Each structure stands twice: as structure tokens, then as C-alpha cells.
Amino acid sequence: MSKDKNLYEILGVASSSTQKEIKKAYHKLATKYHPDKAEGDTAEASEKFKEVSRAYEILSDNDKRARYDMFGDSAEGSEPDSDGFSSMRQKMYRKTKPMLHKISVTLEEIYTGTTKKIKVTRNIACKKCDNTGTSDKSKMTICRTCKGDGVITVVRRIGPFAQQVQMKCNKCDGKGKTIPHEYLCKTCDGRRIVKDEKKFEIEIAPGSRTGMPIVLEGEGEFHPDADEAGDIVIILEQEDHHKFIRKGDNLVYKKTISVFDALCGTKFIITHLDGSKIIVNTDKVINPDKKYYIRNVGLPEQRNPTQKGDMIIHFDVIYPEKIDQKKAKKLKELFSDLSQEKEVKLDTENYYEASLNEYNRDTSSDSDSDSTNSDSSNSDTRIPGMHGMHMPGMHNMGSANCTAQ
Numbered sequence: 001m002s003k004d005k006n007l008y009e010i011l012g013v014a015s016s017s018t019q020k021e022i023k024k025a026y027h028k029l030a031t032k033y034h035p036d037k038a039e040g041d042t043a044e045a046s047e048k049f050k051e052v053s054r055a056y057e058i059l060s061d062n063d064k065r066a067r068y069d070m071f072g073d074s075a076e077g078s079e080p081d082s083d084g085f086s087s088m089r090q091k092m093y094r095k096t097k098p099m100l101h102k103i104s105v106t107l108e109e110i111y112t113g114t115t116k117k118i119k120v121t122r123n124i125a126c127k128k129c130d131n132t133g134t135s136d137k138s139k140m141t142i143c144r145t146c147k148g149d150g151v152i153t154v155v156r157r158i159g160p161f162a163q164q165v166q167m168k169c170n171k172c173d174g175k176g177k178t179i180p181h182e183y184l185c186k187t188c189d190g191r192r193i194v195k196d197e198k199k200f201e202i203e204i205a206p207g208s209r210t211g212m213p214i215v216l217e218g219e220g221e222f223h224p225d226a227d228e229a230g231d232i233v234i235i236l237e238q239e240d241h242h243k244f245i246r247k248g249d250n251l252v253y254k255k256t257i258s259v260f261d262a263l264c265g266t267k268f269i270i271t272h273l274d275g276s277k278i279i280v281n282t283d284k285v286i287n288p289d290k291k292y293y294i295r296n297v298g299l300p301e302q303r304n305p306t307q308k309g310d311m312i313i314h315f316d317v318i319y320p321e322k323i324d325q326k327k328a329k330k331l332k333e334l335f336s337d338l339s340q341e342k343e344v345k346l347d348t349e350n351y352y353e354a355s356l357n358e359y360n361r362d363t364s365s366d367s368d369s370d371s372t373n374s375d376s377s378n379s380d381t382r383i384p385g386m387h388g389m390h391m392p393g394m395h396n397m398g399s400a401n402c403t404a405q
């Protein structure tokens, strides 16, 4: 019997399958591998038939299936022997499925590190009765239904096939013993588990990664049939920040500057996540198409907090809506060496002087009709690529230094 394959794989169904789908898949495979019908290697077919039957036995029973989903293959304690008649049950060690708990953290908290308090409610083993469900163990009696085995053998008919399968005894819930009502544990009412609330303090180390789980071992839910409580798995979820975007250990900061600052250098302050100030001072030309960074002021590395990532700065260069004609003249004089105007030389009388309009139409409505219905005398100057470049008097400068588009 294959222990590596999961029961759903054995039947070739998804773990989300309905009972109808499971039944259908079983029928198909049971017919294929039935010892009376299989061709070729009958021993192998027989083995497959048993495997398929066992998978169906568990998955067709909603209770068993739930336990299988929770504990995996060890859910049934032991499988019946391959002949299906053994009542020996070797118990396997089982740990309850982990609980997930999400904690929301700010980028500030990740930068400095913090402690988060959480409160978790879950079932734990009843300490009063030591997970037996009874106030007096000596009063427990052997279950009459299963005679203490905890399992019963039933014959199941599926279509033309009769199959002998072992099932957990419902009467004693597989324990093999029953508890007289008056000796049920008063604390857990025989359920063997009690609801419990516990507070935990979660240490968030500086630079903690959001996808990396923090595990509180054995602090989670306890299933009454398990040997051990599950873990609580803490998942950190970082809230969006209004100024910074996290990229690994780097922080991305967006800074808006004027075109003049971009050309002549600038000075500005960045308030960091811990409130400290970074003064950025540059006399370089800033090209918005390039990336800039400040070394070692990003997030601390989780393993080595003295080491930090970088702060990447994205510049957004803002152009003025208008420019004063006097200032424009001065600027032109200052940048005359970069002006294209001197290149405009006419050797013909045949020319047309055009004025430049801002192209700000919605591109979605910018259909073919646009080019046929000429709506202004300056239709020849509508240049789609010039969208948003409204810089009267400054286009020379713009094209020389900023490669704005």
C-alpha cells in the first residue's frame, strides 16, 4: 500500500471534490482494478484495488475525510491489514494542524522593531481529566459495540462489489471505552478539550520580512484525538505607507521637484521612519529617467540589523504652467549655446509659421474622425508625442537637458 501518495491522488481527484466526484472516480478505478476483471499483472491490480478501496473508505466518510484533511495519512491510526481483518491498531503520533494568525504591522514598526500583543482563543487539552473525559478512569468500561477495539468491521456494497472495511466505532468515538454519564469530567463534559484564551507577546525584529512566518510551537489548537497541540503560525502583513514603498531591504521614496531644481541642483529633507531627518543636497542635474539612491539608510537586514538597505529616490519633475516673458528671455540668453533656434534658417519663401497647442485629448476618443475633421487651423501642429509638454519659451532647454519624453 502506497504511503507516499495522498488519498486524493490515489483516486485522481482534487482535495475539493464533492462526494459525487469521489464516488465516480472510485467506481471507475475499482472496475479497472477489480481482481476478477483486471488483465495482465493481477497481483499488482489487486494491490491497486486495495489502495483505491482504502482511499475511498476514508474519503467517502465525511468524518474520516475531515480527520484525514486535518492529520494527513496518520489520521486513521493504522490502516487495516491488507486483508482487512486485523483488529490490531498501531497508534501513530499525531500533531494538530497549525492555526494561522495574521498581524498587521506598519513600516515604522518594521524599521525599528516592536512587540505586538495578541490574544488567541483555541481548544486545549482538558487538564482536569488529563484528556480522558472522565472524572474517574476506573469507572470507564469496555465499549460493547466494538469490544474495546475502537473499530468495527462493516461490509459495504458499492454497485456489484462487496467490501469489508474497518470504521471507527461511533459509540466510543474510537476510544474502545465508554464513560458512564455520572463520571463524565465536569470541566470538559467528556469532550476532553476546553476553550482557552491566551495572550502572547510577539517580538517583531527590525527589518522583519512580511512573508516569513513566526511559529509559536505547540501553542495552537488541540484536537482531542491528537497527541500534541498544533502550532500558532504568525504571518506579518505590512500596511501600505504614505511615503515609502518597501522593496526587500530597500525603501523607495518619491520626490517631486521643479524643473529648475532638476537642472540647477536642489536641497530637501526626508523624514525617515523613526522621525530622523535626512538632508539631501545636490548640485547635479537630476534626470527623472534615472534612478538615484542614498546608501545604507534603508531597512535593517533582519539577520544583521547594523547592515541596512538603500533608499531609492524617484524624482518627479514638475514643469511650470507658465513662465514670465522677462525670465524666459534671461534664461534664453543664459542657455543660448543650447538653443536650437539658431539652427532655424530659411532658404525659401515658401513656409508657414505655426503655433504650438497643447495636446490633451482623451486618447480613447482620439479616433479616426479626428484626423478627417480638421477642427483648427493648426491641425498640422498637433503632435501626439507632445502630450503634456506645455512649456512656452522653454522647449529648447527642455529638449537639451531633460529628454522629457
Ligand SMILES: [Zn+2]
Binding pocket: 143, 144, 145, 146, 147, 148, 149, 150, 151, 169, 170, 171, 172, 173, 174, 175, 176, 177
Ligand atoms: Zn466502541
Ligand SMILES: [Zn+2]
Binding pocket: 126, 127, 128, 129, 130, 131, 132, 133, 134, 185, 186, 187, 188, 189, 190, 191, 192, 193
Ligand atoms: Zn475534562
